[in-house]
Amino acid sequence: MQCMNAKRRRWRSARIVAALGVLLYALSAASHAQVAAGPEAGRRVEQVIITLDAPGEPADRRERAIDRLRRAVSLFPGNRFSPEALDYALARAVQSQGFERADYSVRDGDDGGLVVHIEAVIGSARAGSSTEGMLVEKSGTGFPVLYDRDGTYVKLKAEAFALHYSNVNAWYGRPGAMLDGNPLAGERPAGEGYQQWLEGYLHGGVYGIAPLRAQTYMYGGASAMLTGSVGSELFTDQTRTHVAVEDAYLGLVTGRTRENGDRWVLNASAGRQRFTLGDGFLIVNTAANGGDRAALQANARWANDFLGLVQFQYNNTRIEGFRVDPDELPQLDTRTVIDGVNIELDASPRTHFAVSYLTVPESDAVSYLPDGGTLNREGLRVADVRWRWRSRPAGKPGWLLSGEYGQQRHRRADVRASAYALELGHTLPTTSWSPVLSYRYARFSGDDPQTVRFERWDPLLSGGNGEQWVQGINHFKVVQDSNVISHRVQARLRPTPRIELVPQLWVFRADSMLNLGGNPALSFLRSHDYGTEANLTVKFFHSRNLYLHGHLAVTRPGRAVKLALKDSPQNWWSSAFFVRYAF
16 A cells, blocks of 8 residues: 555656656757758768779779779768768869769668769879869859869858648647647647648858878868748747858868778867767757757758767777767757767678767756656766678678667666667669668667656657658657657668658557656556557659658557547648758
8 A cells, every 4th residue: 555655646746747848848859850861961871882984995994993983082881971071082083093074972772871872984184283163263163163272172062952841630630738838839830730831941151171281181161051931830830030050160180091901090070060970879960950940840950069079990990089069949958968989890891880888978958757856967878889780782682680779877866778779671672673671679768657766768869860760750759769669660662773762660659658758748648559650751862962852651649649638639641842952
């Protein structure tokens, strides 16, 4: 009897603090209600393909030219993709390595990385060329290159994005309950029935690299972004525009390649820039969107308020240390700072291992406890290990296996939260539509009210896109990566090399029926069944510059949602289409 009374007291206290969870949930939803995956910068390179246009050239000369280009580019599977670095490397190859021109395109790979396709035309070297770029020639020749002389390369970068988004029965047709007390919610958010809105952004800046001495370079970038929204989006129907600095960083990079092929690279940078850890299980959404910044679904902003990064790579081993200060919405700024160390090893071309350790030295974010108390994020410690394996090289039929496991502890409290995922897939690139079929199981722990220890997983900056850790196009707006168990069946289909279809089927369950810190309407569950979602994403990689993307999704509320909302929550439908042009 005493035990039962103690349980009732804990649940009563939990209900008192449930309302305080509104702010915490709004913070998470603001940065995670996204559809656009963002630019390719920072994503893992899965495969590098080089093709050479050299009609009539002997095979041995073609092979030597491809080898020269591969060495000049120095881009390998497992690297993080940098369009600025690749632009610079290709410019150098054209000037001094005997190529008439060289360009690249990108597309999604079989296991979530990027396939980079470099195409070059062999020709006479241009090593004698002394000037190039708009500022030198003053004729517009070479646009968008501003300056390219004596190893210094400066280029304009611009990006335009337009999105149409629509919902039927957003928030399961119950926005009043689902958004009650949310500081981002306006007077007329999307809800029952059909609503639509438009979003977009313009992003432009200057990026460059210059030699300081042999094999040592300074690089940097600066840009600004204009974002806007009009129509009835998830939180408001207020028309907004916003202008702010996006990138602003400087860095130094140096390295050597020995005659035996061993290579090392040391890279250090600081400022406003994007950062991704692994595939986004812990850190990827380093800037928040929505609110006064608009462009909630366009996912326009990625740059941290500050990122300090030091990376060292020796052959296939990479070590990096970082400090991440994300660019949060001002009205929801938790002042979180994350320090971390990451070590990655490509044990073979088909096997990858990594381990990370993170600490949170500063933060005002809190978690709410069943007894009415709070736990500050400051002092959180995270250990994470991940791996990826494929039975055969990229482009060959075979099995894919990947997994990740993380544990969270706290310097000043009894915390033991865990999260893990395991994915098994099979790729058939030589059959019609090149299907890649996969199943993923993932669990992010919830808090057990029967224990004194706190077990709810803190998602930190998890997310990315729907093939990373945005779990469900609609459902992720309600339940982020905490207190959730997910089953995902996914296919990647390529009817043509430039078109990709990605259908997904999701099943979601709560790990714990105590859900403080989630959507306040779902703080106390009477079932583990969150619901299911089916969605289809269509991608068209027209060229390096032009990308088109659309989706259709339907989410069925489960018994947990139906019991919490009572008044017959409805299926939530959404559709989106966007166009992105960049150079």
